[in-house]
Amino acid sequence: MIDEDLRARLADLGGHDAAQGSLAGVVVVDVTRVVAGPYCSMVLADLGATVIKVEHPDDPDYTRTFPPMMSGDDGAEMSGFFAQFNRNKLGVTLNLRHAEGAATLERLVAQADVVVENFRPGTMDRLGIGYERLRQINPRLVYAALSGYGQHGPYSARPAYDNSAQATGGLWSMNGAPDGPPIRVGTIIGDLSASLYGVIGVLAALRHAERTGEGQLVDISQQDSVLTLTENAVVSYTVEGKVARPLGNQHPFVRPYEAFACKDGFVFFGGYTDKFWKISCELFGEPGEFERDPGLHMMAARFDEDVYRERVRPIVERWFRDRTKDELERLAGDLVPLSAVKDIGEVVEDPHIAARDMIVDTEYDGFGTLRAFGSPVKLDVTPPRTRGAAPAMGQHTARVLQDLAGMEPDEIERLRRSGTIAWAG
Template sequence: MIADTGLPLRPGALTGIVVLDLSRVLAGPYCGQILADFGATVIKVENPRDPDVTRGFPPYVRAGDQELSGYFAQYNRGKLTITLDLSTDDGRAALCDLAAKADILIENFRPGTMDKLGVGYETLAERNPRLVYTAISGYGQTGSRRRRPAFDSTAQAAGGLWSMNGDPAGPPVRVGTVLGDLAATLFAVTGTLLALRHAEGTGQGQLVDVAQVDSVIALTENAVVNYTVDGEVARHTGNRHPWVRPYELFPCKDGHVFFGAYTDKFWRLACELFGEAELAADPEIDTMRKRFDEAVYERRVRPVIARWLAGRTAAELEEMAGDVLPLTVVKTVKDVVEDPGTAERDMVVGVEHPGFGPVRMFGQPIKLSATPADVSVPAADLGQHTDVVLRALAGYDQDKIAGLRAAGAI
């Protein structure tokens, strides 16, 4: 932890922790963003001639002839930014000097890339034995597939998720968000904080190796044990759960709702609420185990629920049952953003960007009572803090910084 470097310190659970974020696009930058939200001094390191490609991703906030990527702004809020060209000797030397004072480094290059540049984990750990080096990749730092290129959809496909998603009558379908990236982000944050605690207690850093494919496999719920125990291969089941019933999408008068009253308690409450209390005691469907049987469910349970819901609007159903049963309107993103409940949880926040005004983006879902997140600091311009970081953290004077700039290293 560096407390007296001259770098700006932000309040939070991670105040004083210095993070070098060399990552690009989503999985790594989001990891850095979460750490920044909770007070870490996160320094985004970009190549001056090949910056993070998401600076050009839509949607765009425009002010005159200037534009700002809303995508980049969302995943890079709260960070300082510097430029370093790691293909140059001076750039690599500067990274080593920065890493010597940092607590954490995050990168998501293909395994072996940092080693080829001469700034891999082993090299940086020699300078700073307590460094936590978090490497996010498609297939991990070890194994025969480690050098394969990968994106989110690679992870969804290779991790089995596509095969479990989609209509039973159609082909496999990609999950409608970048779950391979997002899963890797969350496991990377967890692994980084675990390693940081160990480093703070022992002075020993370590390599945190997180693969997108591994992360997706860990999100497949019961699919692995279903296969290893019963030999059952998960299949795509549309909006239904493989075996929990009722737990699916149902049509109503003006749209759709999720209805998931599968436990005995919720089933009894549903029967009472919809005026058929006697069904809760019906010996064919009176227990959760009986209702899980697919044939019994299709013949006895599903028609009853369809009848309950068909004549009522989604709003009526949520008003009638939403506080009692797991019954939820299927909302669009517009509905979610404009939902008062979203605002109550600060899950859409306006971050003020100089010259552009507030950019509304998702907030921080982790709510800490004593050290809450600060999501108010905007994403910075490319290289905006290069000089101050190199002076404060690496100890460079202005002449040395000017020389690096003249040589194209920053």
């Protein structure tokens, strides 16, 4: 870890309180783009790490052009997408294809604790700054490599996107309506899950490095990450030979446990246990309805596919069809698992989301306020910092190279003239 004085200077440079955060003092060099990687390093930044985002001066992270775009006072535009996944970072530019750019990265890595990269395996090695080279410079370095298929295996060299992971990790084949074509999960779950597993791997490796002084490679595959999100599909296949198929909103065997139509939309209802089924019958049914059908008292009976389709589901549909989402939540939400299916506008304005500080406001000079998601990690002593801004391209290049890499101003200027570095303005 860096010393207290340097930590304070870097924290001040990023507009943060140097004393905040469980990972205060941890330096992360972030050589990533898009989401699988930037989100990983952003979570580390939220937890207090000093994260230095490295971008090519002529080919920056192309999510800087992704919508939605915020318009600035001077006519400039800023991507809300980029800002959401890169808050709390220091922005540095380096052309890693230049020998001096690679050498400069090595000087940063010598002072760092973690490197995060998400190139296709072999790319960093071809630049001369792969794991084996960087561990020689810094033996305690934690090197997190996020990729589509991991650092080894027959697919490792293949290009990949989130959809590649959903396709090859099994999730795509399971999603969609019964008897319909498979449908991708409606978010970049491969990117996001790989990023979160990357955080877990980094934290575990940091713990080991602190104890022993020994760094290690953290190898995260999007395909691997997606596979672990398939719930019971793997063991259903290995134990019973069953191949998971699209089920729409239903669970493979738990019933009732799906979305049901109501007067103004849909609600999720999960009253499948004996306790919740009895409560639901008393709340929604006619007097004596629970006693009139003892054949549905046992959970195993309600799980039977035919019984559920012919007897249970029609009952639940009758309960909900003439009530609104709000009426149903107010009547039963505190007693049984029943939740309105909310669109993102309703979620952003949800009072519980507000109480949990899950929508945060960040001010950007000249652009106004960006509202983005906060952190689901709640720590009562070292809470995550979630209102920091994302950096302009190369915004902190000169100061980071001076303070962390120990470069003199004339050396920094020479790198700028050669095109190895650049910065906004």
